[in-house]
Amino acid sequence: MNAPIVTPALTKNQSLVFDVLTRADAPVSAYTILDRLRDHGFRAPLQVYRALDKLTEFGMIHRLESLNAFVACAHRNSECCGGGSGHGHGTVAFAICDSCGHVSEFHDDKVDHRLGDWAKAKGFKPAKTTIEIRGLCHGCAA
Amino acid sequence: MNAPIVTPALTKNQSLVFDVLTRADAPVSAYTILDRLRDHGFRAPLQVYRALDKLTEFGMIHRLESLNAFVACAHRNSECCGGGSGHGHGTVAFAICDSCGHVSEFHDDKVDHRLGDWAKAKGFKPAKTTIEIRGLCHGCAA
């Protein structure tokens, strides 16, 4: 059932954007990505957004809705997030430190099932689920 | 003019904004609220945002992060969402129909505890948790 997780061949722009995200230790906004890629020829937001769209579609990055920013998927190589077709496992949750910006990505089957059960009971067809916990990480809560 | 519902005494602007949200059958953006209140003297986004901030603080409305829009709290009169001080029950989740825009607000203790347990295990101190399921409601999924 598992097609090997073929990382699709990325275009130049997609690689550049993905690189910025993998190097970052915190979420990065689209416009910050743009600024960091000006030296590589990026001039307009659309160049960034188009790459972000594709990378999201590939399941290689995530958008943090409460931040309007993006992170590389933490579950490298495992069938974490699923791409366009055969989704990996379900929803991913994020714990975001409001102080240092660090993001922990995790998955919880029980939460997933619980929300799925609610949807089933209501006849709601989920397409994408967002779970984001804002707060203070262990280090910053000290 | 309609007298506002009970709850904390609202200022005029807060009442007007809250009214717009209670009348709406779908989430409303700040700028849409602004447009709907021009006849009542609203001229600038800040008038809306300031009211929204307060209403959020009072627990009377919710912000939908994945939509950049706002809804009135569905749990009228019960101490659902908690205000500045004594919080009502925990996190609220939303199911948002991408077709008709309808939003169902619900709460699930198990999900709440589960996420709480994760946080406790990691030493993460949650401040605000967002759970939003985008998809198609029963009627629209037909």
Place this chain on the structure above:
DNA sequence: TGGCACACGTTATAGCATAACGCAATTGAT
């Protein structure tokens, strides 16, 4: 070799949110 799909580049515009200033009304302790 013509049509298609897709990435790319550019300009312009739309939509969301806050900074910084000053004024007015309220409260509440002196």
Place this chain on the structure above:
DNA sequence: ATCAATTGCGTTATGCTATAACGTGTGCCA
């Protein structure tokens, strides 16, 4: 009463986030 602190209000200006609409180039393959 009066002053000071607080809070809400209004305005202008600005910044950040995202997409529309147009056209170009390239590779594929029927």
